[in-house]
């Protein structure tokens with residue numbers, strides 16, 4: 001069955017119905033994640049409860065939605081994209097659990113709830129992150145390979161996005177930049193890795209699940225890169241313009257931790273302009289889809305306007 005981005009996903013006015021798409025994607029992803037993860041009672045129950053606690057804490061599921069939307073743009077099926085949508089959410093959740101640890105950002109709240117280590121203790125939180133990262137590769141190894149994309153290609157894609165040259169590199173550079181004045185080029189380096197790498201990987205994996213052409217993969221890569229950068233600029237803006245209640249995590253943490261952000265370097269207005277420009281570049285990347293990438297377009301617009 002192909003992913004609906006036409007028909008029932010059209011609102012009565014004929015525009016793409018993003019809320020309906022997001023609700024259906026979230027429901028499908030939550031059900032699939034529930035199937036992939038060991039049940040909370042499975043021994044050792046503590047680790048499975050901790051993994052599930054953060055995974056089902058109410059994240060926005062943007063990476064899975066991007067993965068499913070990319071598959072739809074390439075004419076793929078939900079059944080083929082869903083495992084990879086779950087994989088990117090497992091890696092994302094692992095990174096949040098570890099980011100919140102006392103040795104990293106030391107945060108008490110995430111996704112509107114106490115952070116994993118506050119509930120389960122530091123040791124179990126570290127292990128819950130480790131187990132979610134490993135779970136991601138277990139699920140990826142069982143997904144359906146496609147003529148152009150073998151399991152090896154898919155697993156390499158994930159390992160590179162999550163490894164010490166991308167996601168981990170971003171976190172290292174972020175930690176090392178704390179309390180320092182860094183140039184905008186270094187901030188871009190951090191954002192490319194800590195945020196954009198996994199978003200770009202999400203859309204690329206969606207495309208791969210649909211056996212996309214090399215030209216489509218290139219377009220998705222360009223789209224994911226720019227949406228990923230915009231996502232982080234918006235995240236920095238929200239950190240200073242929204243409340244902790246709205247964000248579900250401690251607001252104002254960046255300036256408190258003397259973190260370099262776009263607003264701190266170029267100001268709020270210029271940051272908004274940068275986020276808009278990056279989103280326009282993301283739209284431009286979708287040209288080769290000739291209007292077939294409606295869900296990706298709607299998601300990029302939604303991410304630019306998001307308030308949490």
Ligand code: GRG
Nearest residue numbers: 059060061095096098099111168171194195235
């Ligand atoms: C620990 C290896 C390692 C990496 C951590 C994810 C991360 C890197 C740090 C968390 C802080 C941060 C600002 C990361 C950038 C990505 C980002 C904005 C994450 C929040 O993503 P959302 O808003 O969160 O999609 P939900 O909870 O909705 O899934």
